[in-house]
Amino acid sequence: MKTFTTRVVAVSGAIAISLGAAACSKSETPATGASSSASAGASTPAGTTSSTTTQSSTGSQASDILDKAKTNALAATSGAFVGQVDQSGKTIKIDFKGTSDGKTADISIEMEGDGKARVISVADGVYIQGDATFWKKQGAPASVQKAGDKFIKAPSSAGSMTESLSLKSFLEKAFGAVTPQQLAPTVGSENVGGVDCWVLTDKKGKSEGALYVSKDKSEVVRFTGSSDSPGQLDFSKWNEDLGIKAPEASQVMKIS
Template sequence: MSVTPRRRIRRATVLSAVCALAVAGAGLTGCSSEDPDAGTNGVGKLPADKIHAKARTAAESAGAVRLHGTVAAGGNTYTLDMRLKPDGGTGSVAAEGTTFGLLRVGEQLFLKADAGFWSNDGGDAAAAEKLAGKYVKVPQRDPAYQKFSGFTDKDVLLGDLLSLHGTVATDGRHEQAGVRTIRITGDEGAGGSLDVSLEGTPYPLRLVRAGSAGTIGFSDWNKDFALKEPAKDDTLDYGKQLPTS
């Protein structure tokens, strides 16, 4: 039986009304044919390995970034809040019940902590009081330099953190801090997951590391910040080796 134009119009009107009520009342989007990639940077249409590559390239090219979260390494869990640039970084690290500040400008690394940090593991109490609250210059040959400088090195830190293990695949669209993302995973999540921005430059926004080895958020991409050595009267230099190393 043929359908008259008037009946076709009435049917379309009723269907539109039903869709509008469903969306308004239940938050449903099934009636919409809108392209999910409309208004995005387009990386959501790419294969997972290409999304991963673009995110890493964007991160490497950025002039600055802030990262915050937890990283498990060497039997310890570190809570980081660091701002990084190609020539250094500054921020705080918490581990084993203590928090200390790190500042690196070029090759010069400074560590700032309270007396409890310096007197840990039987350190000299008198020296610890002298070091407390000061920027202590860390000699490049001291073991502490190798241990802590990586936390201030943008290329080293991001190169390690942005790795996913196993077969990489996409895992749907998500949102981080109000920004739409595409999530990629390694081995269906067992090898870690990475949320990549669908808005503007495809920067990494959130990483869940493989093996429950921590979760890191990334923000303030390309947002510059001051990075300079501390004042001399606020700095201590012990020469070739720290007193508690």
């Protein structure tokens, strides 16, 4: 089940890099942003796991829990997740908030050796903020490399890529990597940050991947990776108003 975490973050990193390259290839004068700014910085992961117990169960129960979690996740209108994975020997950190339809998203990515980037997608466009390392890796013009903490508005040509920013797109790719055949027949029971969860693990054991699903709402709470590809993503804010807005005009760098 390690591929769930690696797929989600790999897709996120690819989007940030692609949008960054698009922003560098053709500049347009940024439009005025919304009045409220979106705050930078990653969210704090969910609380630590505690009070572990297990219970015997048939494989069908594990399959049913997986099915309900997948159905609820794909039906959600919005959601958020935060965490990190090790991929190809590098650590990638992600903080994602977005809607299922992809119309709004706020994604922060930190890629070891490739810098940090933040992508905000709203109705009037896509805004990208990157550190010096990120913009240098994208081969950005000198003016963009001096943007500091300013956002750059991506050209309209990047608009077609925003569909990939949808929560549903992420989840479809991620759940596509998890099958009932991978699950151990025993379902665990743990408390994660105050939420009672069912714990589905890989047949090889918890160290090779686990999915935590809330008992009361069948919502995904956490995914963990394997010993070879460690990682953890904590999910929250299902079906909530995420308050995503464009950066203030003063936060957007004008490119001549």
